[in-house]
Structures are given as structure tokens and as C-alpha cells.
Amino acid sequence: MASKINVHYYDLPMREALNLLAKIAQQTPDTVRAFLERLDSTSELVRIDNESFAAAGASHSFLVLYPSKPLLDFFSATFASEDDGV
Numbered sequence: 001m002a003s004k005i006n007v008h009y010y011d012l013p014m015r016e017a018l019n020l021l022a023k024i025a026q027q028t029p030d031t032v033r034a035f036l037e038r039l040d041s042t043s044e045l046v047r048i049d050n051e052s053f054a055a056a057g058a059s060h061s062f063l064v065l066y067p068s069k070p071l072l073d074f075f076s077a078t079f080a081s082e083d084d085g086v
Contacts, residue, residue, distance in 0.1 A: 014067060017045075017071060028078075035074050044068050044070055046065050046067070046068055047065070047068045048064070048065055
């Protein structure tokens with residue numbers, strides 16, 4: 001029996017976070033490029049948690065995608081600088 005993997009988005013949904021990153025990139029591409037270059041890899045954009053809601057031996061696993069701390073920190077810094085008029 002094949003396992004089924006369900007992917008869920010919580011908090012600031014990953015899809016929304018990546019859309020926001022794309023919008024920021026359109027406005028300030030050099031800022032986003034510098035942020036991405038500081039990451040070891042683009043996998044640092046996402047934090048993946050495996051949540052076991054099912055009983056042992058069940059054929060379902062849940063992967064939960066969250067924006068990573070570096071990505072959330074980048075959003076905070078970006079919006080803080082906008083508030084400061086930078």
C-alpha cells in the first residue's frame with residue numbers, strides 16, 4: 001500500500017510568503033537577490049515539519065510547510081525599512 005503525503009500551509013502560508021517575496025523582488029530586485037545569496041541554499045526559505053496525526057502503521061503522513069526564520073526576518077526587516085522611509 002502506497003503512503004499518502006498531505007502538505008499543509010499554516011501561519012503565514014508558504015504560498016503567500018513566496019508570492020510576497022516575488023512582489024518585493026519586483027520592487028527591489030537587488031535586495032531580494034542579496035537576501036537569497038546569503039542563504040546556504042533556497043531550501044532555507046522553508047521549514048518542514050512532519051506532524052504525525054495518524055496512528056502507527058497508518059498510510060498517511062503530513063508535511064507542514066512554514067516560512068523559515070530567515071525568510072520571516074527578511075520580511076520584518078523589509079517592512080521596517082519601508083516604515084522608516086528607506
